[in-house]
Amino acid sequence: MTEIKQTIDGNAWWFILSEGKIVALDRGDYIPFGTISDLPFPNGLIDNKVLLGQYQNSPCYLIEVEANLDVGLGEYVTLRSLLGNVADKLFDMAGRAFQIALFYKTHQFCGQCGQKMQRIDWEIAMKCYHCQHRAYPRVSPCIIVAIRHKKKILLALHNRHQNAERPMYTTLAGFTEAGETLEACVEREVFEEVGIKIKNIQYVSSQPWPFPHSLMMGFIADYDSGEIQVDPNELIEAHWYDIDDLPVIPRHGTIARKLIEKTLKRCR
Template identity: 50%
Template sequence: MELTERAHWFVLAGDHLIWLDEADRVPHCTRQALPLCWQALAFEEFDLWEGAPCYLHDLGEGESLLGDSSEFGELSPLRQLMMAGDEEGFRLGGRAWQLASFRRSHKFCGECGAPMTPKTGEWAQGCHQGHMAYPRISPCIIVAVRRGSQLLLGAHRRHYQADDPMFTVLAGFVEAGENLEQCVAREVFEESGIRVGNIRYVASQPWPFPHSLMMGFTAEYQSGEIRLQEEELVAADFFELDALPRIPPHGTIARRLIELCRETL
């Protein structure tokens, strides 16, 4: 790495925290232009962004500050990049986080218990017995269910705010032995009691909370009345597409599915 090479610098810490510059962006500069406390860090290249390399350093779970934060910006939640509309910064920050999380959780081999070390030439961990581990990716479905001019939305218990609830489309993890369409039908029925059909794939999005690959679908209501899976949902209902409650922000695949349904009214 040359000191005069312009690059994107991803410094992570804690739980989904990232250092941002004064403009709330991932720093893009030469190594010489970094704060002095950064210049001595050991960075690893993990991707490219508009032709410039992306470098990663993970401070670890216990670190919260690196020197005087006023020098180079605040330690911010990774979601802040998404909320600011920086879709590529959020994607690459999410990739950086998943790689760092993989290293944290694979210090020892799951087969023999021996210490694991990074493998040269690829993002993997290996032990002296030759066992290899690669970053975990968890496949998930997320689905917008239409009933005429209405959309099925739920308020999830894990981030529910009683004073200003956010409603979103339903989602869930793929189980062993099922295909994506089966997962869509099962998750919707389990969470809401609704049967769906005409399941259609739309798009996908990596989602680093913690290491998911979201695969987006649309589906049509077939039958049933709403019956909540209370461990997952606080509330759910069919909302008119021209009168929706608070929904997820732009940059999320949930919002993309909702907007797609609006466009096809």
């Protein structure tokens, strides 16, 4: 991580977390921004701040507080509620805040010897001074893929979306296994979830996905062979949809939406 001078004399972005939620304003960029003297922080609030990086040339700090502490700013909202409502890079920084907070919470003790871990003050890491083991935030690589077949796109209803008022249909995704290439993972996940073979696999882009600590690698591909056979452990249903007759699809700001839109353009 590039070192950033930890000065709080000027303006800064403040990512204040509590109980899985983040403090957001109802105006502007949503994330609190300003100097300590400008913002009504309670005494001692910033004592345990963690430098996350920079956004628009200003430092970004993580502060985790006790359950729903009133910090005099905005209200607590879910991270997902910011998706599509704030700039992509600001959302990524908010996601980073959640991932770092989770890392500190889940790495209190050494996984090698069991002793208490300590924070390192010059990078995001925890160290055991008993056995010298050092731990860094976990990142879980995942693939996500949109598949084209002539003038249609494959969309699926995942188990986690079935109870929504307006169920959302999206692309296929899955975690990369140890020793597996991303392309091999794409082929495996598609075959496991819907029973078809694909070809012309192309990488598009990636997106940090802090639910809780994934890195989504996005692909597009073409249908090759087979009939859809849904894995009920993963999906409720999956179908080929005409590009002009789509169900509810993911919101803007998600890599799934980006892959779907790219595939639709290829179909026209």
